[in-house]
Amino acid sequence: MDNPLLKPFGTPFDSVPFESLKPEHFKPAILQLIEEAKQEIDAIVSNAAPPDFANTIAAMEYAGKRLNVASATFFNLDAAETNDDIQQLAQELSPVLAAYSNDIMLNSGLFQRVKQVHDEADESTLTPEEVRLLDKTYKSFARNGALLSAEDKEKLREIDQQLATLTMKFSQHVLQETNAYQLHIQDQAQLAGLPDSIVAAAKSDAExxxxxxxxxxLHFPSFVPFMKYAANRDLRRELYLASATRALKPNEYNNEGIVRDIVTLRDRRAKLLGFGTHADFVLQERMASSPALVLDFLQDLLQKAKPRALQEVAKLQALAETDGISSLMPYDHAYYAEKLREATFKLSEEALKPYFPLPQVLEAAFDAASRLYGLVFELRTDIPTYHPEVTVYEVLENGLHKALLYTDWHPREGKRAGAWMTAFRGQWKENGQQVRPHISIVCNFARPVGEVPSLLTFSEVTTLFHEFGHALHGILADTTFESLSGTNVYWDFVELPSQFMENYCYEKDFLRSFARHYQTGDPLPEQEIDKIVAAANFMEGYQTVRQLGFGLLDMAYHTGKLDNDTPIERFEKDTVRDTLLYPDVPGTAQSTSFSHIFAGGYSAGYYSYKWAEVLDADAFSYFKETGIFNPETAAKFKALLSSGGTIDPMTLYIQFRGRKPAPDALLKRAGLVE
Structure with a gap:
């Protein structure tokens, strides 16, 4: 079979040849490329020359590049454009790739060379980036079992293969449950409160x-506005229950056992490697270096945020009582929060949407990147894509190629929920040549309906800027080694660039530059801009407490708190009890669809969203002091972004800011302190 993954791509910028790629190509290609990568590793091990940085550490870094591209392409498709064939392949290939990774990390001959370089290298002869890679490589082996006995290495292999299979199943079950549900309405009276654009989209979906x-x-562009605007409380409850019971129902997609198995296996793995818990293992390589530090951070924020959150919910309860509702429930929150916001600020998210057509918002993000970092984004129609809705831009700097940016905006049955940035290829330098990255942003914004373009809520505007911030981290990468490039940084540092970009959405002058009505071209009225800024902290207490609940739940799972007898639902609710602001709804739980920690990279790391908010608030306060597009300040932040993981993140931040981050900036921005 002619396999496009096994020959030169022959495409512009060596981009993935999606137009000739079929699901049946992946398995044979990945299996062959695994063997190719193993041969590259064997050549390193059998090298007769004494081990040194170049022939061992750097050589390992350059091994398996073709496999990396093929596997990244496959798993990105499984997230953004999956089908039954790809999902079946994912279940087959995940343990195979886990085994390959173990083959490298548990290769005693390879580790002996790495250890000898680590122990004997004269660091004065290495660049700071090389020293960083050497340390990271040695730790990676140690953290993945290289120091274990032969018997324990086999146990680790078995655990890793099981985890690879289980996390993939978890994700697939959530997607299946999301796709399986529909709320079919035939009585127009039940649409009361819903904006015309949402009704039109629902009509189109029915057709x-x-x-x-x-x-x-349950897809975001449908679920969120329904919960926010639908006057029919019974239907809000029905939709909420459908979402809050995903993969919790007694059917083939139930994730309760999978959650328990993943938690147990992660704990066993950590103990096998000499750590007390999975959280101890994870946090060894984080800015927040221990579970105790993370829990102190979360509890401190909870103490500051909860009084504000209780006040906010009390206001919603008072509003709901005018409708005869004596006890506000979780499925009422979004509806009455929107009512309160409209009453308080005379601000309607729905009324703002015509001023935020997707193409216009994207151009604003491009404009910000141009003004900050000198980047230009040019549409390319000659780059193959995996779906007709995907658009590709070439990113240029000073007229020179910098990166490719793929954008994929709208929900499909084959796409998981949420929004994320990823890469088909990373960035590195080899033989004096730059290999530039191929970055992708994937979201779930409402698609155009008829002549009406995709119109974004303001929260979706901030989502786009958030993911674009991640993309810039990848686009601006400028390191020698891919494993230290772009977003390959400590996990509680990775959200800084994304959350930093959200700040621009609340800057009045910048908003004026792009918020224009899609039909008339009229600018967003000044009073509406004032309202957006004034409402920036609306329900901030509630949102903070909610996020802290997720962080505490994550830490509880990964610090050994789950026992064999406690049902998942009860464990979750007992764990987050101090963060619950509404009465319990029996039979619901977040855990079974908590993809961030059970299928993504956030296990023992969900706290990092709040941790990074401290960094981004402090960083943006520096821009506010000097000018939000100040060239000197932007140049410093660009250096931070382009450095990736080559420098310790706190050192990198201090180089940018001149000092450590100050938590007060976050508390002030959130309105939690004066």
Missing amino acids: KRGLDGWVFT
Whole structure:
């Protein structure tokens, strides 16, 4: 079989040849490329020359590059454009790739060479980046079992293969449950409160399914506005329950056992490697270096945020009582929060949407990157894509190629929920040549309907800027080694560039530059801009407490708190009890669809969103002092972004800011302190 993954791509910038790529190409290609990578590793091990940085550490870094691209392409498709064939392949390939990774990390001959370089290298002859890679490589082996006995190495292999399979199943079950549900409405009276644009989208969805009436789903562009605007409380409750019971129901997609198995296996793995818990293992390589430090951080924020959150919920309760609701429930929150916001600020997210058509918002993000970092984004129609809705831009700096940026904006059955940045290829330097990255942003914004373009809520505007911030981290990468490039940084540092970009959405002058009505071109009225800025901290207490609940739940799972007898639902609710602001809804739980920690990279790391908020608030306060597009300040931040993981993140931050981050900036921005 002619396999495009096993020959030169022959595409512009060596981009993935999606147009000739089929699901059946992946398995044979990945299996062959694994063997190719193993041969490259064997050549390092059998090298007769004494081990040194170049023939061992650097050589390892350059091994398996073709495999990296093929596997990244496959798993990105599994997230953004999956189908039954790809999902089946994912279950087959995940343990195979886990075994390959173990083959490297548990290769005693390879580790002996790494250890000898680590123990004997004269660091004065190495660049700071090389010293960093040497340390990271040695630690990676140690943290992945190189120091274990032969018997324990086999135990580790078995655990890693099981985890690879289970995390993939978890993700697939959540997607299946999300896709399986639809709220089919045929009585127009049940649409009361819903904006015309949301109703039109639901009508279009029903027509695609061959149904009369209107269909609402658990996908973000459908679920969120329904919960926010639908006056029918019973239907809000129905949709909420469908979401809050995903992979919790007694069917083939139930994730309760998988959650328990993942937690148990992660704990066993950590103990095998000499750590007390999975959180201890993870946090060894984080800015927040221990579970105790993380828990102190979360509890301190909770103490400051909860009084504000209780005040906010009390205001919603008072508003709900005017509708005869004596006890506000979780499925009421978004509805009455929107009512309160409209009453307090005379600000309607729905009324703002015509001023934020997707193409306009994207151009604003590009404009910010141009003004900050001198980047230019040019549309390319000659780059193959995995779906007709995907658009590709070439990123230029000083007229020279910098990166490719793929954008994929709208929900599909084959796409998981949420928004994320990823890469098909990273950045590195080899033989004096730059290999530039291929970055992708994937979101789930409402698609255009008829002549109306995709219109974003303001929260979706901030989502786009958030993911674009991650993309810039990848685009600006300028390191020698891929494993230290772009977003390959400590996990509680990775959210700084993304959350930093969100700040621009609240800057009045910048908002004026792009918030224009998609039909008339009229600018967003000044009073509406004032309202957006004034409402920036609306429900900040509630949102903070909610995020802290997720962080505490994550830490509880990964610090050995789950026992064999406690049901998942009860464990979750007992754990987050101090963060619950509404009465319990029996039979619901977040855990079984908590993809961030059970299928993503955030296990023992969900706290990092709040941790990074401290960094981004402090960083943006520096820009506010000097000018939000100040060239000197931007140049310093660009240096931070382009350095990736080559420098310790606190050192990198101090180089940018001149000091350590100050938590007060976050508390002031959030309105939690005066």
